[in-house]
Amino acid sequence: MYAWRAVLRAVLLSGVFWAGSATASVYDHIYANGFEVPADAPASDAEAARFLTQATFGPTAAEIARLRAIGYAEWINEQLGMPTTLGRPFVEQVVAARTAAGQGVDQTQRYDRWFWTATYGQDQLRERMAWALSQIFVISDQNSAISGDVIPMAEYWDLLARDAFGSYRTLLGDVTYNPTMGKFLSHFRNQKPSATTSPDENYAREVMQLFSVGLILRDIDFTPLPGNIPTYDQTVITHTAKVFTGFTYGDAPVGSGAPNYSGANFYGGAITNAGSYAPMACWGTELFPASGTGSGNMRHDITGDDGTTNTPKTVLAGLTIPANQSCSADVGAELDIIAGHANVAPFISRQLIQRFVTSNPSPAYIQRVAQVFDDNGYTERGDLGAVLKAILLDPEARTLPTDPVLLANYGKLREPLLRLTAIWRAWDAQAQPANAYGEIKMSYTTNFLNSFGQRSLSAPTVFNFYEPDYQQPGYFAGNNLYSPELQITNESTTYSTTNTLYNFIQGGYLGMTNPPVDRPLLNLAPITSLTSNSVAMVGEANRRMMYGSMSPSMQSVLTSMLQFMSTASNNEKAWSLVYVIALSPEFAAQR
Template sequence: MAACGGNKNDEENAAADSGPPPTKEAAARFLTQATYGPTSADIDQLAQVGYRRWLEQQMAKPQKLHRDYMTAAMNAAAAAGTNVTSSNFMESYWAQAITGDDQLRQRAAYVLSQIFVVSFVDSTLSNLPRGVADYYDTLGKHAFGNYRDLLEAITMHPMMGAYLTSLRNQKEDAKTGRVPDENYAREIMQLFSIGLYQLNADGTVKSGNPETYTHDDIAGLAKVFTGLSWYAGPNTADRTRNRFFGGDVNADRDWKPMQGYNKYASNTDFHSATEKKFLGKTIAATDKPDVEGDIKIALDTLFNHPNVGPFLGRQIIQRMVTSNPSPAYVERVAAVFNNNGSGVRGDLGAVFRAVLLDAEARNVDTSRNDFGKLREPVMRLAHLLRTFHAKSTTGKFQGIDNTDDPANRLGQTAMRSPTVFNFYRPGFTPPNTSIEAADLVAPELQLANEVSVAGYLNYLRGWIAINTGRDVQVDFSAEQALADKPEQLLDRLDLLMMSGQMPATLRAQLLSAVNGRMIPPVRKDTAGKVVNQTDIDAATRDRVAIAVFLTMASPDYLTQK
């Protein structure tokens, strides 16, 4: 990402980009923001090469496709007379989250999946798991590319088309009173590009709360997204009326881009040919309707809107670093979106780099009450499984699957958002709290309630304390080797789980709890053979389990700083 360098904002605010290599604690904190969880090896590598080189290495790593896993699963299922489901995608998701070496891309894809939302909760998508896998791959593919390309890729993806009903969307009909479906036109503006209100460069709303668009803009843009349907192939004659409405199924239509059904065959004139006005842009009426051409104009218009940089940048910061970034932080990231230092607008690789290397991300006083974010449930589990080298007996990482239930799971599953608005809103503030009084937001707290808090602890205990009878199991062997040295054990957990930020009060509580589980003295028979090794192993594992569980249950851990 050489093109990401040279920006004045980088020089002034990314001091982490130069100077001595980071300490292990600083490396662990960076990896907590940029990956699914730090490992000892990751920390050592980052401390050796530094932030800049690590980012370059990560962005250069080839992408491993979830779609390939799903295609193989489909072939195996067909041979067995069964079908693939979303469970197969979750196997691939967790395998890559836990063991994948392209951690930055995987983490970035997850961030983008919470902005450009599609969901298995939708009945159509639940029956097309390979398509959803490819959509997730699409987010990963463009994570370090250009936002304009990403916007087009998600717009044309059949899973987005099915989810937000632009698939099979038809032009207006004055005789019947039919109007184009406005769903995607609304959400691409509200959620995927410019937001509801006009923003200053620093992400604050302009004086008077001026709206970015009106219903007339939605109606005009809705006409643009008419005439799209399933992939038919390169031959335009195959874009028939029957295929538009779902017949003549192409085997790869679940993941190949939607196509425009202009007037290529009899009765296939589905795209609006009338005038389209939106966001100050006018596409004139025509007798030669062009779906792809109109979409290009619309996406170019959105891409160049001044809101995009601060709107998108603030949400990426929230997902990775802190819920309440300063306006200056947002403005610096937005400036990189507008110009990556080489005159390129929309360089997402440069944006992710700016988010992670900004002075507010790297050098802030972590004791500040307004800094940090609540770790969302999926990221807590991922941290546990990756940091402690979870392994799969079958090699398929089975059994994690749907963790939606807040009573006995996480209350959250990747790619299973309940709505297009994600699991939580970026501006959510828990009512009647000190957070509200301080005029701050805490998006992830929208998932928290009495049921979900207890459910998380019970689910966590199953992974840590029991850890048997599962295909996926954590490996505490390195920690067990330190169980008879509690101070060293806590040093290790402090680094891996809290980036060296464990408060003295929490450490004292953990030390007391760990010491409360006695390790029996070694007993040997007359031949010198240890006869109580099983009891010793159980005690050392219990000590580790106690320390890890109480750490992950503590408010100090739950708040990522």
Template sequence: MHQLNKSKPALRLLGLLGLIFTLLACGGGGSDAPTPPVSPPPAPPAPEPIVDTTFSSTTKTARFLSQASFGPKYEEIIELTDSSASDWIIRQFELPIEPHLPRIADYKTRVANNEQNRFSSATTTFTFWKSAIEGEDQLRQRMVFALSQLLVVSSNGGDVLHDVPEAVGYYLDILNEHAFGNYRDLLEAISYSPAMANYLTYLGNEKGDPTTGRVPDENYARELLQLFSIGLLALEMDGTLATNSDNQVIELYDNEDITGLAKVFTGLHLDFARANRQDDFFTQRAKLYSIPLATYPENHSTSEKSFLGLNIPPNTDVTRSIDMALDHIMSQASVAPFISRQLIQRFTTSHPQPEYVERVARAFEQGQFTLPDGRTVGERRKGDLKATIAAILFDPNARDENLPTATANSFGKIREPVIRFAHWARAFKVENVTPEFTIPLWYTSGSGALGQHPIRPRSVFNFYRPGYIAPNSITGDQALTVPELQIMNASTIPGFSNFMAWFVTGGHADLDDDELAEIQQEYDQDQVDLDARNALDSFVADYTDEIALAEDLPALLERLDLVLTNNQMSAETKQHIIDTVSLLPIENDGAELRVMFAIIMTLTSPDYIVQT
């Protein structure tokens, strides 16, 4: 209505001009000849509606959800098939955020005192599993997990990030908030986060002092460039190495750039002014690590700060220095391909083809992407993560069924162990997602567990490097990057199998009195108000639908194939599982046992571990 009102003057002008031209054509106003009626021009044909066929079969739906979530459920696949994937992703973008910090606080109410103990240190892990398995905002949770491996902080070890779960909880909330926002804003938020400042040692970073030889800490400045934004070498938009006129690779920065950038991140520390002096030490520390850092001008470098061709003038304050630095970093040409390639690796394929990287990098650069139904997402600002993740998931390389052989043969990724476990829990409708009662989930880094623990990589380089090429392997012989193979070895492969077998078969339900007493003793030592008997009912899978198919093993395998392997399981694997499981008698509890064996064999098969 507002637009219609604005156009009325223009319509009146056009009408007046039309009358003048009509009078002129008739030789003035003296003619009595009637004006012949003018037929209106034919209306243009209505455009054909754009049909989003992404979910046109159960196979396509299951495959998309495997890439975009912590794993599909059977009912979810059936419900979404023949609907619009564009609608699905828009709904995912709009779902509310459930923050981690309130849930961590709730867990800690079970602890009798505020001192650090094993239980309180694990509360961030508890909230991660709850979000990954039960969260409706599955795409956000997958993006948070992906970003946590790109912008790494880690609670591994016995430092503050291990002892103060609020630090990592607040960091996860930052990733939650910005998962569908802008990468530039995300870089700013993590720069002011106590977790990152502690992990990369610029907490309390002070300006240089020539008299004592003190220089600003360079750790964050180095990793901000090397790992969080542009990498070491210049990239083309398709992620391949750029070269100069002499056909040599181009190094993007040197140590002088790091020294200049390090000055930017001086004068940041915990916001002590917001601490309540009436609180005990542990309560104060928890609060200070769950709010943004404060600026301390007296500790900030007032000298000129130069890096990557940018000169920040002397006496520029902390906030302005950081803003200018991050804006300049985001303006670099390598940011889009560097970030885009790694995000592709975390969702769809470990070795993305250059044309795939370029298309996603263009969406990152332009800040916009057109969905299959014609709608656009993104705010037209470089670094838009909605546009980026949509470009990743809807790219022809991720969706087309008739890719060139070379592309198809190299497409796919190793499902990360954390995702495999969460997928099992989601696929089989696990009841009582209560990791606080399931001690094997408190620490899953070991080779006898998952070999991977969320938000706990061993270094700032993540669990594995994005450019990792496995030596002495078929993929290595083809120079394919497969990062996840860096944590798969002769120990972690059987370790994962045993770990999953314990959960799939309900090992927790078989805990005897002595084992329960040991768990209770641990709770009591940490003064945690928990009853170990709840462990018997924690993470209970519901195999009702699968048990109904236990006598029809081909039908059972068809269902598992859809839910777990996107109908990509080979005929040989299916037959092998059927032949093995058929040896188990169906009588008594045999039906459930058959189902459990079939699930374990599927979860540990190459058909499942390799997501194609």
């Protein structure tokens, strides 16, 4: 055990937490290294594509060339400074056009925009970070409270994208005040205690268990502190729940029954006015009328322990929030305490490493990243942009292990959605023209939650599509290894994923007869032009889809397959080659 672990344990148990300014600005990433171009360019297209597989929704020829020209660090710096590709304004326009034409609106409009951004957006690193954050700070349209809120859910994605490179504390605050999160985890219109009721505890529990500190105290390298000490108990949850009371829509007019205010302009049960997605208001000291839409028992618990006496709230790490504070003061103090806890750095760092690089990062890898979380080099804590840069440039990310055992355990299963976007980007898929409502159709009306086991902001529960600690029975569990994505890979999804990829490859390429209008079309010309040379065809597909990592045996099998298809058309040979590669374990495994 490190010599300082005992000291850290004592600090945590004494209720002291790592201090971090709640309002400090994150250091400007663009100029962090001055104006000199770093000499860290990838040595080959393969190395560049491997990095881009980790950092984007899939490598493209143009991005590979750009990365090789400017190097890893500068590419990241460019991405850190790139503006956010927003989805909500676009979805609003589509919703308005469809509504005016008497057409229905559902989450499909949001999904299509998400796929377009993932495939064609220039801020690839930001959107990939938002994808990772959406699997930690989960909301889901599978929840009936928000299933019809198309525009508010598009805004939640934009929130994650805007905050992707900023301060963790800012992100935590924005998520907490977001009304869609409030509805999903029940702190929207959460009531203070009364003689017969208690505040809803959902958000109080999940903001600690899933968004910040986890269940047990940990070292900076994520190893549990001796004794598996819980980070909090039921008393902490009960007191924390009282903090998150008194929220309603941010545009609720004062004195008009604000806690129950529901805004205006609905369609199909989904609110479309800006107040439905703007940050919630904290109505902590308003005394609302007992009649009409107002309710005197729906305001913030400013009095503390039992709702009547002036006692403080005892929260995380044994710290207290004074009685008789306003709602915003209570919430701000609580979020400062949570964000400042020593567990946050290793807890968040480890999950981000899993989403970008490998399911089983070493303790040393986690520690190096967590140290950047604690201090980005400019005394800023929780700088997510710096954390992501540390993850991608770490030696464990850039260099494959040479030890055969370590290599076998390295990497991660490529998520099904990322396999699809990578195929589109590898083959320069052409987006469809916008239809009469301004929509650009991408998703082929596919239920990706059924076929892939995942879909943007559609996790079955607050625990995401899969859990970071999932261990598939057999090799992984037997060797105490984690395999998160395998939790949604089973007999059913393997079959449905195969069929879905077929629809997007065999059923979506340029030059086909009667091309569809509801999905991008792959440009397979780079391999249809090589059909007289099977080896060259496989080589080009290997370069585009597997950055030259295809094993000799797989190359041999694919070459034989193409030679066997001697009477097939050029297009059939091309899409068949892409399809078989897309189904292969070598493509599915990201290393």
